[in-house]
Amino acid sequence: xxxxxxxxxEALVSGYLDGELxxxxxxxxxxxxxxxxxxxxxxxxxxxxxxxxMTTGFRxxxxxxxxxxxxxxxxxxxxxxxxxxxxxxxxxMLGYGLWQVAIDTEDLFEVVxxxxxxxxxxxxxxxxxxxxxxxLKTDRYRRVQK
Amino acid sequence: xxxxxxxxxxxxxDRALVSLAxxxxxxxxxxxxxxxxxxxxxxxxxxxDQPETAHDIAQDSVLRFFQHLDRFDTRRPIEPWLYxxxxxxxxxxxxxxxxxxxxxxxxxxxxxxxxAMDTSADPAADAERSDLQKRIWRAVFQLTDxxxxxxxxxxxxxxxxxxxxxxxxxxxxxVMSRLHAARQSLREIxxxxxGTSLGGPPGRKGDL
Numbered sequence: 001x002x003x004x005x006x007x008x009x010e011a012l013v014s015g016y017l018d019g020e021l022x023x024x025x026x027x028x029x030x031x032x033x034x035x036x037x038x039x040x041x042x043x044x045x046x047x048x049x050x051x052x053x054m055t056t057g058f059r060x061x062x063x064x065x066x067x068x069x070x071x072x073x074x075x076x077x078x079x080x081x082x083x084x085x086x087x088x089x090x091x092x093m094l095g096y097g098l099w100q101v102a103i104d105t106e107d108l109f110e111v112v113x114x115x116x117x118x119x120x121x122x123x124x125x126x127x128x129x130x131x132x133x134x135x136l137k138t139d140r141y142r143r144v145q146k
Numbered sequence: 147x148x149x150x151x152x153x154x155x156x157x158x159x160d161r162a163l164v165s166l167a168x169x170x171x172x173x174x175x176x177x178x179x180x181x182x183x184x185x186x187x188x189x190x191x192x193x194x195d196q197p198e199t200a201h202d203i204a205q206d207s208v209l210r211f212f213q214h215l216d217r218f219d220t221r222r223p224i225e226p227w228l229y230x231x232x233x234x235x236x237x238x239x240x241x242x243x244x245x246x247x248x249x250x251x252x253x254x255x256x257x258x259x260x261x262a263m264d265t266s267a268d269p270a271a272d273a274e275r276s277d278l279q280k281r282i283w284r285a286v287f288q289l290t291d292x293x294x295x296x297x298x299x300x301x302x303x304x305x306x307x308x309x310x311x312x313x314x315x316x317x318x319x320x321v322m323s324r325l326h327a328a329r330q331s332l333r334e335i336x337x338x339x340x341g342t343s344l345g346g347p348p349g350r351k352g353d354l
Contacts, residue, residue: 011326018300020307020322046329049336052278053301058191060184061201 008032013043017050094118161220168215175212183208185225186232192298193236195287203239207231225303226313233295233313240291285335293328300325 008028015021016029033040101114163181166174187204194200210231218227286294299305299313300321310325311318 009323011323014326014329015307015322018307018325042333045333048278049282049329049333050301052275053282053297054304055275056279056283056302058188060187061204063180 010039013039013046017043017047161224164215164218164220164224168218168220179208179212182211182228186211186228189229189232189298189303190236192286192302193233193291193295194239199239203232203235206235210235223309226305226309229299229303230313237291281336281339282332285332285339288335289328289331292324293331296321296325297328297332301329 012021012025012029013033016026021029033043098115098118101111163174163178167178183204186207187200190200190203190207191197194203207228211228218224286297289297296310296314299310300307305313307318307321307325310316310321314321316324
C-alpha cells in the first residue's frame with residue numbers, strides 16, 4: 001500500500017486509532033476506510049493488535065525484592081556529614097603523625113619506610129579519585145530530563 | 147531467578163505519594179520504591195527481554211529516581227521521567243553488550259521469552275488472547291530498538307504522542323509515522339509467522 005495508491009498518508013490510520021488526529025483528519029480517514037477494504041482490514045488488525053498488547057500482564061519480581069527504599073534526605077545528610085568528619089580526622093591524624101616522624105626521627109631508613117607506604121597509598125588514592133571525578137563528569141544520567 | 151508475583155496492571159505513580167516520599171515518610175518511600183521498581187522492571191523487560199537484566203536495570207533506576215527526587219517538579223508526570231532513566235540505562239547496556247552479542251548470539255536468543263499472562267474471564271477468549279499476546283511479544287523482540295520502544299510506549303504504556311515526542315526528542319509527526327511503521331512491521335512479522343492474517347472477523351464498514 002502506498003500513499004499514491006490510497007491518496008492519503010497511511011500513518012494517519014495509526015493516528016486515527018490512537019485518537020490523535022484533528023477532526024478533519026479523522027473524517028478523511030473515516031471516508032477512506034468506507035471505500036477501501038484493504039485499509040479496513042489493516043485498521044482492524046492494528047486495532048486488535050493494540051487491544052491485545054494493552055491487556056497483556058507481566059510478571060514482576062516479588063515485593064520483597066523492592067522492599068529496601070533508598071536513603072532519605074535526612075540520612076543522606078548525616079551520612080555525608082559523617083564521612084566529612086571522618087575524612088578530616090584521618091587527614092589530621094596522618095598529617096600530625098607524619099610530621100612527628102619527620103621531626104623526631106634521625107634514622108633515614110625509618111623515615112623512608114613510613115613515608116614510602118603513605119606516598120604509595122596517596123598515589124593510589126589519587127588515581128582512584130581522578131577516575132571517579134572523570135566518571136562524574138561524563139555521567140550521562142546527569143542530563144536525564146526531570 | 148524467576149519473579150514470584152504477578153501484576154496484571156502497573157500501579158500508578160501518583161504525585162501525592164511522591165510528595166510524601168520527599169517529605170521523608172518512610173512508608174511512602176518504601177511504597178514508592180516498590181511501584182517505581184515494578185514500572186521500571188516491566189519497561190526494561192519490554193526493551194531487553196531479559197528478566198534478570200531488567201531487574202538490575204530497575205534497581206538501578208530506582209536508585210537514580212530517588213537520587214533526583216528532591217529536584218523533581220511534581221507538577222510534571224512521573225512516568226516519562228522514570229522511563230527516560232530506564233531507557234538511558236538500557237541503551238547504555240546495549241551499547242556495551244553489542245560486542246558480546248556477536249560472540250554468543252545463539253545463547254542470547256534462546257533466553258528470549260516474554261512473560262505474558264491473561265486478564266480475560268472467558269476461557270475461550272482468554273486462550274485466544276493469550277496466544278495472540280505471546281505471538282505479539284515474541285514479535286516485538288524482533289523489531290528494531292526504535293520501533294520497539296515507540297510501540298511499547300504507545301500500545302502498552304498508553305503514552306500520548308506528545309509525551310512520546312518529548313521522551314524520544316522527536317517531532318510528533320515522526321512519532322505517528324514511526325509508530326505506524328512499527329505496527330506494520332509487527333503485523334508483517336505476525337502474518338509471516340502465522341501464515342495468515344491476525345485473525346478475527348473481517349472488517350466491515352459498520353465497525354469503523
